[in-house]
Amino acid sequence: MTAKSDLLGRDAVNPHEEWLMRHSEALKSTRKTRFETSSGIEINPVYSPWDLEKMGWSYQSDVGFPGEEPWTRGFSACGYRQRLWDIEMYAGFGSAEDANKRYRYLLENGSTGGVSIALDLPTQIGLDPDHPLASDEVGQIGVSLMSFEDIKVMFDGIPLEKAGHVFTTGNCIGPLAAAWFLALAEERGEYPGCFTLQVQNDPIKEYIARGTQFLPIEASVKLATDMLQYVSENVPQWLPISISGSHMKQAGASTVQEAAFTVCNGIAYVEACLAKGMKIDDFGDRIELHFCTEMDFFEEVAKYRAVRKIWTRLVRERFGGTTRKAQMFRLHAATSGRPLTAQQPLNNVSRITLQALEQILGGCEQTRTASFDEALGIPTELAARTSIRINQIIGHETGIPDTVDPLGGSYFVEALTKQFENQIREVVAEVDALGGALAAAKSGWFQRQLAKGAYREQCRIESGEQIVVGVNAFRSDEPPPEQTFRVDPSAAARQLAKLNALRERRDKVRHTAALARLREDCAAGVNVMPAMIEAVRARATVGEIGALWREVFGEYRPQSERF
Amino acid sequence: MTTNDTFTQPLRVVMTKVGLDGHDRGVKVIAQAFRDEGMEVIYAGLRRTPDEIADIVSQEDADILGLSILSGAVVPLTRRVVQALAAREIEDVLVIVGGIVSDEAREELRGIGVEGVFGPGASLAEIIRFVNENAPDRSMPA
Numbered sequence: 001m002t003a004k005s006d007l008l009g010r011d012a013v014n015p016h017e018e019w020l021m022r023h024s025e026a027l028k029s030t031r032k033t034r035f036e037t038s039s040g041i042e043i044n045p046v047y048s049p050w051d052l053e054k055m056g057w058s059y060q061s062d063v064g065f066p067g068e069e070p071w072t073r074g075f076s077a078c079g080y081r082q083r084l085w086d087i088e089m090y091a092g093f094g095s096a097e098d099a100n101k102r103y104r105y106l107l108e109n110g111s112t113g114g115v116s117i118a119l120d121l122p123t124q125i126g127l128d129p130d131h132p133l134a135s136d137e138v139g140q141i142g143v144s145l146m147s148f149e150d151i152k153v154m155f156d157g158i159p160l161e162k163a164g165h166v167f168t169t170g171n172c173i174g175p176l177a178a179a180w181f182l183a184l185a186e187e188r189g190e191y192p193g194c195f196t197l198q199v200q201n202d203p204i205k206e207y208i209a210r211g212t213q214f215l216p217i218e219a220s221v222k223l224a225t226d227m228l229q230y231v232s233e234n235v236p237q238w239l240p241i242s243i244s245g246s247h248m249k250q251a252g253a254s255t256v257q258e259a260a261f262t263v264c265n266g267i268a269y270v271e272a273c274l275a276k277g278m279k280i281d282d283f284g285d286r287i288e289l290h291f292c293t294e295m296d297f298f299e300e301v302a303k304y305r306a307v308r309k310i311w312t313r314l315v316r317e318r319f320g321g322t323t324r325k326a327q328m329f330r331l332h333a334a335t336s337g338r339p340l341t342a343q344q345p346l347n348n349v350s351r352i353t354l355q356a357l358e359q360i361l362g363g364c365e366q367t368r369t370a371s372f373d374e375a376l377g378i379p380t381e382l383a384a385r386t387s388i389r390i391n392q393i394i395g396h397e398t399g400i401p402d403t404v405d406p407l408g409g410s411y412f413v414e415a416l417t418k419q420f421e422n423q424i425r426e427v428v429a430e431v432d433a434l435g436g437a438l439a440a441a442k443s444g445w446f447q448r449q450l451a452k453g454a455y456r457e458q459c460r461i462e463s464g465e466q467i468v469v470g471v472n473a474f475r476s477d478e479p480p481p482e483q484t485f486r487v488d489p490s491a492a493a494r495q496l497a498k499l500n501a502l503r504e505r506r507d508k509v510r511h512t513a514a515l516a517r518l519r520e521d522c523a524a525g526v527n528v529m530p531a532m533i534e535a536v537r538a539r540a541t542v543g544e545i546g547a548l549w550r551e552v553f554g555e556y557r558p559q560s561e562r563f
Numbered sequence: 564m565t566t567n568d569t570f571t572q573p574l575r576v577v578m579t580k581v582g583l584d585g586h587d588r589g590v591k592v593i594a595q596a597f598r599d600e601g602m603e604v605i606y607a608g609l610r611r612t613p614d615e616i617a618d619i620v621s622q623e624d625a626d627i628l629g630l631s632i633l634s635g636a637v638v639p640l641t642r643r644v645v646q647a648l649a650a651r652e653i654e655d656v657l658v659i660v661g662g663i664v665s666d667e668a669r670e671e672l673r674g675i676g677v678e679g680v681f682g683p684g685a686s687l688a689e690i691i692r693f694v695n696e697n698a699p700d701r702s703m704p705a
Contacts, residue, residue: 009681022613037640063701081654121582121583121584121634122583125583127583132612133582133583133610133612134583136582136636136640137582137583137584137634137636138640140634140635140636141584141634141635206585210585210586211580211584211585211586211587211609211610212583213585250588251586251587251588252588267590341683341684342683342684343592344685375683376663377635377663429635451587451591451592451595454591454592455591455592455595455596458592458687459598459687459698462686462687469634471684487635500683502594558607558609558610558611559606559608560606560607560608560619561606562603562604562605563592563595563597563598563608563609
């Protein structure tokens with residue numbers, strides 16, 4: 001049968017439509033009524049050149065070649081043929097001594113992405129371990145760092161140059177985190193540019209999703225961009241900001257929203273920098289955009305390809321970037337802990353493998369990989385090592401990295417990339433109309449979008465519409481796994497003892513003077529970094545600096561909301 | 564549904580994060596589910612102290628207090644909230660806890676009178692059933 005018109009007598013205009021008509025009966029017998037990506041984009045039964053034609057797609061303007069505008073196929077011409085992606089393992093717990101042991105273990109076992117430091121909550125929120133709100137949480141979900149003394153212990157026996165890349169979150173304490181490592185390089189007599197310090201330093205998404213904010217949002221953005229400015233001017237090898245979509249997605253954003261909200265927050269930081277008199281041509285390549293990779297395979301690949309295109313175009317068209325350097329942001333991907341299940345935890349090895357593959361096929365140069373026991377607690381050494389091996393297997397056994405952007409030209413992936421680009425732009429325009437990211441965060445607009453998404457997904461899982469293997473389908477009666485990591489319970493007491501000893505031992509005159517200067521500079525509105533570095537040298541603690549900021553800038557207060 | 568019965572007042576629920584952990588996806592999902600069940604729900608936000616929480620429960624005359632804790636300090640934090648409630652002689656509020664809770668911690672929570680503990684994988688239906696069965700009886704004639 002070769003039908004060339006549909007039941008209404010409309011003529012098929014191309015071979016794709018002819019095919020749809022020829023197989024219209026067969027195409028009706030599907031296992032779902034609608035196929036869609038996790039963001040709700042409808043998926044067709046098959047894609048062909050005519051889908052791209054209909055979208056006005058062109059190879060040169062939409063895709064181009066690797067290492068060239070519009071950067072869809074990647075920032076480097078040689079891709080993973082030059083070098084494989086960096087394998088970065090995020091870790092940290094207990095005291096600086098405990099964390100030091102884990103970092104050495106990871107470096108010895110093939111982690112090529114340097115040292116990636118998880119901070120405990122008191123450190124992130126600017127509280128010392130003896131603060132009444134902090135006492136139960138010291139060293140629990142990350143390492144407790146109180147002062148410069150802890151930074152020295154944490155890097156004992158780890159040469160900065162060998163670590164190569166040091167990452168930490170420090171979203172609302174960005175200037176302090178940078179000052180710690182400037183002081184460490186200074187004390188070791190090394191040039192700080194001999195390694196790359198990277199601080200997430202993205203407070204806006206804390207107010208939206210991650211929750212370590214403790215100052216008014218404007219003050220947090222001011223501090224974050226002070227650090228960004230100081231670092232880009234003084235240690236251009238460092239990466240002073242990693243604008244993160246990952247946490248918003250894990251809190252309920254769709255993949256389109258994850259990408260779009262990150263771009264919106266990025267616009268807010270760049271605008272704050274431009275207002276300080278900075279030029280995008282000088283710091284564009286110091287910006288990282290960070291996302292997390294979940295289970296919808298092609299959507300994630302499309303996201304990474306679309307984001308490269310969108311951000312670089314914004315840099316050119318909205319911020320007046322003229323150089324290649326201005327556009328070369330760093331694209332970072334991490335497999336998401338959220339799809340990992342506590343039930344049948346070994347299934348997570350396969351989830352992590354697929355996610356790792358998605359971010360590699362999306363062309364991300366730097367990737368982080370979660371561990372299969374993350375739904376149960378801090379990863380064990382076995383689980384962390386297995387994640388390193390997943391990357392090595394993809395890198396060395398599969399041939400996947402041997403050509404650049406191997407999914408480029410897939411009709412489906414190209415169509416999805418274009419659809420992603422269009423949808424992200426629409427959301428950015430919507431947030432612009434709300435007054436930008438800060439206004440949308442303050443009014444709770446972002447937060448409501450995330451809560452809606454999270455509730456929708458939970459309802460879909462409970463109704464069985466969305467299947468999570470081992471959770472709402474294919475369950476088995478297994479005893480819960482025994483091997484979960486436990487933080488040494490003495491860590492908090494050890495930190496308290498060290499804190500008290502430090503307060504006795506440090507040079508009190510220098511300490512008082514340094515804090516007085518920091519207070520003056522904060523109040524005067526000048527860049528806080530020079531005073532922050534001196535405060536760190538004088539052994540000011542995270543709690544003292546947090547308290548000083550709260551006094552000068554005011555404190556974030558939670559607000560009750562009625563559902 | 565008992566909560567929509569004309570002879571009973573809707574259940575009043577205070578949901579909050581306690582401790583420093585800021586991950587509020589779960590607590591908001593449950594707040595919305597309770598709302599859709601016809602309950603009156605107030606989400607008090609992040610980083611509330613035990614005293615603040617007890618004050619909010621008292622001001623709102625809540626039947627149910629939902630605590631969300633993902634950071635590993637679930638037992639000491641819950642204990643402090645329970646103590647703060649006791650210090651204000653608030654006895655008829657049902658405390659439920661959600662988060663990552665080990666079996667050991669579950670036992671300890673039972674020891675301080677908290678039976679409704681829901682970990683990863685708990686369903687909304689199961690949480691709602693527990694609340695409807697265990698909420699303090701304050702039915703009033705219409």
